[in-house]
């Protein structure tokens with residue numbers, strides 16, 4: 001049962017679609033990797049992970 005999972009992952013830097021087989025995964029390119037490393041250096045955040053597509057506006061809030 002070798003079933004391939006196709007996850008849609010996005011570059012944390014530019015949000016372009018990336019593949020887990022990509023050399024620069026989770027980034028789409030070395031450039032984006034470098035940009036992300038720069039964020040690390042400036043302490044913008046600590047974990048680099050692929051982003052998932054979400055709606056343009058969060059509709060999880062129920063304030064009615």
Ligand SMILES: [Zn+2]
Pocket residue numbers: 011012013014015016027028029032
């Ligand atoms: Zn990118």
